[in-house]
Amino acid sequence: MIKKIILLIILYLLNNCSTNKIIDHHGIHSLEKKQLKLKVSEANINDVKNILGPPSTENIFNDNNWIYIERKSTVSDLKSLGKKKLLVNNVLVLEFDNRGVLRKKNFYDINSINDLKISNYETQTINLEKSTLSSILTSLKRKINDPLGNKSAK
Secondary structure (H helix, E strand, O other): OHHHHHHHHHHHHHHHOOOOOOEEEEEOOOHHHHHOOOOOOOOEHHHHHHHHOOOOEEOOOOOOEEEEEEEEEEEOOHHHOOOEEEEEEEEEEEEEOOOOEEEEEEEEOHHHHHOOOOOOOOOOOOOOOOOHHHHHHHHHHHHHHOOOOHHHHO
16 A cells, blocks of 8 residues: 555656756747848848847947847756756847948857857956055055954964
């Protein structure tokens, strides 16, 4: 009798487990298909808003650059201990002219994003000497973090 109850409990628990993977989706759905409807020099801002909706982000320095993002991820197999696996990572960059007509369209998928080259150059500081205010604030921060001075003695 106890074996039957345990078997029923195990079957109940296994029945509630889903084999379907849960997909986390962020951004614009089907961005790759929707961006094909946009033609350079034909579409304007209103067309883009009707097809894609408001942009995910706008360029801070130029209001005429819009960026749309689509990202899908899922939890991978049990053997990888639930790490997230990236399924789709699409980015669409749109540039408009002053009249609101689409001037340039760049679409990046997961493969083309991996091909992007990142610059190794570092920005040089203009003034290498610390100002008086900067040195005072650094000293105060050090004293707040270590009031007894134990960390610096080691």
